[in-house]
Amino acid sequence: MLKQLKANPMAGHEGRSLGFDLGGTQVRAALVEKGTILARASARTDVGGGPQGVMAQFRQLASEVCKQTGFDAVRAVGMSAPGPLDTEAGVVEHIPTLPGWDGFPLRDRLADAFDRPAVLENDGIAAAFGEWKYGAGRGLEHLVYVTVSTGIGGGVVVDGRLLHGRKGMGGHVGHFRIAPDGPVCSCGAVGCFEALAAGTALGERAANAATRNPAGYLGIQASAGPIETRHAVEGARGGDPECLALMAEEADLLGVGFTGLLHLYSPQRIIMGGGVSRAFDLLDAGIHRRIRQDAMAPFKDVPVVPAQLGDNCGLLGVASLALSMVGTDS
Template sequence: MTRAALAIDLGGTELRAAVVEAMGRVAAFAATPTDALGGPQAVIAQMEALIGQVRAETPGASIVGLGIGAPGPLDPDAGVVVDAPTLQGWRDVPLAAILSERLGVQVKLENDANAAALGEWRFGAGQGTQSMVFITVSTGLGGGVIVDGHLLHGRRGLAGEIGHMTISERPERCACGGVGCWEAFASGTALAREAARLVASGDAPEMARLAGGRPVTGRHVAEAAQKGDVPALKLLDDEARWLGIGLTNLLHLYSPERLILGGGVGSLLPLMHETIKQTIRERAMSAFRDVPVVAAALGRNAGLVGAASLVLKGAA
């Protein structure tokens, strides 16, 4: 029998499940659109169905437990989803206890960004480090932080809200309600906002053509930039500078051995790496300047294998 864990990644749009072997290999995978309006009981039934599917594909697996990545805020010790803004009716749901009883295995819960950080740490681009920060840049900007061999939790498991550090006095409004947050300048939403401004001004014909009348997105910026479009390259250069400012802060605050960029915008790292490194060289104290900035290795599987690692290796 191969030792393995069940894993669930509870997203606002997609619910995903897997069987993950001890070395991080995904042995079986299933996904379905999340019944986001159906309430906890409907979604938990979806989870059970998906787990039935992946279990059926892996008869030779000896299951040690279930790890779940879910939207925060949640209480990892109690296994309770406190509030999931993208899922209707999810307030104070004791998800770990419910699934543990129904499935007869131990269940561990972690917020999704932390689960992805654990995945990259144990099986991906962070392997071999004692301290690393995983930064996911897509619609929002979040992450998870490992220092001295521990995933940081802090009070109520809320450490590592890296997208919401103030880095500027510009009154750019953030999705959190605050102003000046890193997320408000460096997320995919911010990149799209700047691209839309440029398109509206008439100075970005290639991006306007790619968008074809629909709202311009980070993907259009990336596509244009990859063709050498100058306005798109300038937008990515600004994006890289904002990323570099925030990453420098993370170096000073957590002193990681490695910074790991994931998410849709993070995947554009090759186009931004030089400006990011240049910004860090300009702004970081000398002892921090040579810390590598690398691409995440696991893509959208990071959260699943990280969740699995909660039971494969014990809680972090």
């Protein structure tokens, strides 16, 4: 079996690498060189096929992104996946949206499939690395990246180093408690940051508002189909008072969670990514208002900014981390 190497985030990132992203609804691949995506491809995740079916998808996606340039120039491969993952051992602990993956040695299988050094990384940490190296975190020594989408995840850079922690599981920023009660989180606890402030939670509050007020904007939208997070955003952009109130509540909850992260990690900047970040213009003022109100004095002026790389940050991040394994020089 191909020997596994440990990634060194401070190493150079020259050469080409493949970045993969494993999600519950979509799998993606990108061919990357010098922080630029040369080609990318995606497919709907073969959930029913389990690990073997999905690995076959990754081989097919690799063929697609390398069809113009060939595979010979690829020096390493990296996989970004939700967790929890034991990235030190390269093993999937549990992915709630993907049954049958518990205990799967994903890093070794990736290395075997492509005959290249391989790295497995939590999707939040991979995205944090991408934004640090190529996006809104360039030049910083301390940052927190938070993705706010179906759930809340992220990654942390402290003292110019990517934080991994025991088993590589550091940076589960959605799973600290910000309320003594409230909705049950996907992790099973009550009152987590994710349970209260993820896009899913915003969507549920919007759906409840539609039920309470069937004559309002959201109530009218509900007659055409299920209410989702985007309806609250669209209504707020159109000036609907109910939707504006929902977005103000979301901004306040994000501000509460971000204040906790400021106190925990003392970053120079918090970078917000994920689907909800596309409404950052509606959230910006409320997030910073809560931070100014609740943060200790030295933390009040730390900015929260939107991510720059969109959904490419994880692919770029994990491809770059994979290159750092093979000792390239800048």
